[in-house]
Amino acid sequence: xxxxxxxxxxxxxxxxxxxxxxxxxxxGLDPNVILLGEDIGDAEDGxxxxxxxxxxxxxxxxxxxxxxxxxxxxxxxxxxxxxxxxRPVAEIMLMNFTTVAMDMIVNHAAKLRFMSGGQTHVPIxxxxxxxxGFGTGGxxxxxxxxxxxxxxxxxxxxxxxxxxxxxLLLSCIFDDDPCxxxxxxxxxxxxxxxxxxxVRIPLGKAHVLRAGSDVTLVSYSxxxxxxxxxxxxxxxxxxxxxxxDLRTVAPFDLETILDSVAKTxxxxxxxxxxxxxxxGAEIASRINEELFGQLHARVERVGANFSPVPFAKxxxxxxxxxxxxxxxxxxxxxxxxxx
Amino acid sequence: MNPPSQPVPPSQPAPPSHPVPQSQxxxxxxxxxxxxxxxxxxxxxxxxxxxxTIKAGKIVAPYYSPRGQEAIPSAVSVCLSxxxxxxxxxxxxHDMLAKGMPIKLLWAEVAGRATxxxxxxxxxxxxxxxATGIMVTTGIVGSSMPIANGLALATQIRGEKRxxxxxxxxxxxxIGAFHEALNMAAVWKLPVVFVCQNNGYGEHTRYEVAxxxxxxxxxxxxxxxxxxxxxxxxxxxxxAAAKQAVERARAxxxxxLLEATTFRFNGHVFGDADAYxxxxxxxxxMAHDPVPKYRAWLIERQIADEGTLAGIEARxxxxxxxxxxxxxxxxxxxxxxxHLDVFGPAGGFSGExxx
Numbered sequence: 180x181x182x183x184x185x186x187x188x189x190x191x192x193x194x195x196x197x198x199x200x201x202x203x204x205x206x207g208l209d210p211n212v213i214l215l216g217e218d219i220g221d222a223e224d225g226x227x228x229x230x231x232x233x234x235x236x237x238x239x240x241x242x243x244x245x246x247x248x249x250x251x252x253x254x255x256x257x258x259x260x261x262x263x264x265x266r267p268v269a270e271i272m273l274m275n276f277t278t279v280a281m282d283m284i285v286n287h288a289a290k291l292r293f294m295s296g297g298q299t300h301v302p303i304x305x306x307x308x309x310x311x312g313f314g315t316g317g318x319x320x321x322x323x324x325x326x327x328x329x330x331x332x333x334x335x336x337x338x339x340x341x342x343x344x345x346x347l348l349l350s351c352i353f354d355d356d357p358c359x360x361x362x363x364x365x366x367x368x369x370x371x372x373x374x375x376x377x378v379r380i381p382l383g384k385a386h387v388l389r390a391g392s393d394v395t396l397v398s399y400s401x402x403x404x405x406x407x408x409x410x411x412x413x414x415x416x417x418x419x420x421x422x423x424d425l426r427t428v429a430p431f432d433l434e435t436i437l438d439s440v441a442k443t444x445x446x447x448x449x450x451x452x453x454x455x456x457x458x459g460a461e462i463a464s465r466i467n468e469e470l471f472g473q474l475h476a477r478v479e480r481v482g483a484n485f486s487p488v489p490f491a492k493x494x495x496x497x498x499x500x501x502x503x504x505x506x507x508x509x510x511x512x513x514x515x516x517x518x
Numbered sequence: 519m520n521p522p523s524q525p526v527p528p529s530q531p532a533p534p535s536h537p538v539p540q541s542q543x544x545x546x547x548x549x550x551x552x553x554x555x556x557x558x559x560x561x562x563x564x565x566x567x568x569x570x571t572i573k574a575g576k577i578v579a580p581y582y583s584p585r586g587q588e589a590i591p592s593a594v595s596v597c598l599s600x601x602x603x604x605x606x607x608x609x610x611x612h613d614m615l616a617k618g619m620p621i622k623l624l625w626a627e628v629a630g631r632a633t634x635x636x637x638x639x640x641x642x643x644x645x646x647x648x649a650t651g652i653m654v655t656t657g658i659v660g661s662s663m664p665i666a667n668g669l670a671l672a673t674q675i676r677g678e679k680r681x682x683x684x685x686x687x688x689x690x691x692x693i694g695a696f697h698e699a700l701n702m703a704a705v706w707k708l709p710v711v712f713v714c715q716n717n718g719y720g721e722h723t724r725y726e727v728a729x730x731x732x733x734x735x736x737x738x739x740x741x742x743x744x745x746x747x748x749x750x751x752x753x754x755x756x757x758a759a760a761k762q763a764v765e766r767a768r769a770x771x772x773x774x775l776l777e778a779t780t781f782r783f784n785g786h787v788f789g790d791a792d793a794y795x796x797x798x799x800x801x802x803x804m805a806h807d808p809v810p811k812y813r814a815w816l817i818e819r820q821i822a823d824e825g826t827l828a829g830i831e832a833r834x835x836x837x838x839x840x841x842x843x844x845x846x847x848x849x850x851x852x853x854x855x856x857h858l859d860v861f862g863p864a865g866g867f868s869g870e871x872x873x
Contacts, residue, residue: 213671213675241674241675242675244706246702247698247701247702247705249698249701249702250698251664251694251695251698251699252664252667252695252698252699252701252702254664255661255663255664255665255667255668255695255698255699256664256665256667256668256671256702257668258664258665258668259605259653259654259664259665259666259667259668259669259670259671259672259682260668260669260671260672260675261668262648262653262654262665262668262669263603263653263669263672263673264672265672265675267668282658282661282695283661283664283665286656286657286658286661287654287656287658287661287665291646291654292859292860292861292862293639293640293859293860294636294639294640294641294644294646295636295639295640295644295646295859296634296635296636296637296638296639296640296646296859297637297858297859298635298636298646298647298648299646299648299653299654300862331860332860332861334861354862354864355862355863355864356861356862356864430861
């Protein structure tokens, strides 16, 4: 690559920078976009990890508002403002803190469109971060997406890369339904290719990251990179694994999953949330409903151990899906041949 | 209880801890006084017809009667326009009717018909009618307040002059959301009026059993906003306090907590046997029914004559007749509605689960 071409290449960025860029652009595009959240203003350091740095200075503290530590009031304010046409982005610092605002999210944000017969709707985005790896223990690292996916009326989006975070967040902000946007905290600082400026990634569409013919790996958020790593390793042995990044967890892109599994006959679903009653169970069930008889192996699920997230490093590392567990699940499907 | 005069000291449960400062402009015109009565009469007649229709089995719906609390939203609503917003709760039929809710759309919704304001999908606890500013009705105790803040936040950011009223009961003042919402509204000086209708009971539990504050309005002091307790059965007292609170909000001076003491005549929910109430308590309250009492006062003060008020009542009766006929004659929602309004038009993803 020439020096000129290298200069023209956009610099890689991490998820903090990508989310910041999307928020900045959304605030610039539409006066109805506002940000609400704890510590998000520049006077408070632009967020606990600096995701919103610079935004209150550029767009004003009226629109980029540091809130009290009051999750119900934050989501309530976002809902009320959205009903009359604003597009609030409410930050709930950590996903575990959404539990404090469940009434507002589940009983109100998700349901007002239906309960009002379509007279009102709630175009809010709830940004939240989570993920094991920082030794934060049982109340700061859970993946709770299944709870929200189980509620009719809310979309759940979980990007796996900086560029996806940018494009998906813009789509969430300008979508007319409430969106829960899950950011993985331990991978916040991992750089990735820069997004195309202004290009929104459609919600509800999965991304086939790697094409393959022997087995389908379905994942979202942080564990997508684990799946591509396992797929890369198995490729050295001649195993062709397809990796699907759901991007939108709910409502998920069933069509892309079915097209893939119809081709491979094998599926492994991987997520960082605990396995029982999880997203993997729903996807496995839908595959079973649609492709029963075409499967070469039973559908495998790989998720976290069914316990709170532990503190001690060896426990925490073993709690979440490991590369070894994902690989072993894939190998289990390859051993089976039911036709 | 004395006949209403200007102003009337609150009679229950105790005197106000924060007396209402009387501004000169708080004396309502005859037109306003009669308008308050029209709204009160509408609420009372509508309640009586809901109850008789439900008892007759013509409508099957959970019903939380606001009977006895008519004066509060009637006096508040004459200070508001269609541009102003309200968030109310499952008992808030009086709040909606006072705000201008079209009766036909209300009845059709409570009857679960396709012609209801929410197409029969919300029901009595989720009445919505944005054209008259009825933005959210919640079935969750305490949840009207945080959402009211958001409506007011939009107004503030846009530089509009709208006021948002959050209605709720005394029971809701013990929920965390109340405190979160009042604090946020106070910190941000949001144009909200928090109207607590203290009817002495949170569901079946007496106020003092569940609430440490002598008055709900006392809690305003913690948030450094005005807190006012008035006799909620006295339209003039409510009007004076509401007018001041609404003017304050509209002028960008922030929220007010207005507590209006009252009593509910039909218990918590239709079918409630009132066994938890003190003996004679309800009968005593009903003997001071605010609606006929205010009516008599209007006539006595020669603000309106019998014929005028009878005419107003007759028109309301005819409107309700028409609403009942409209509702009961309307079709049930189409089953296709099950799949509509879950997500917006852009939400019909290929992967959407349809049952």
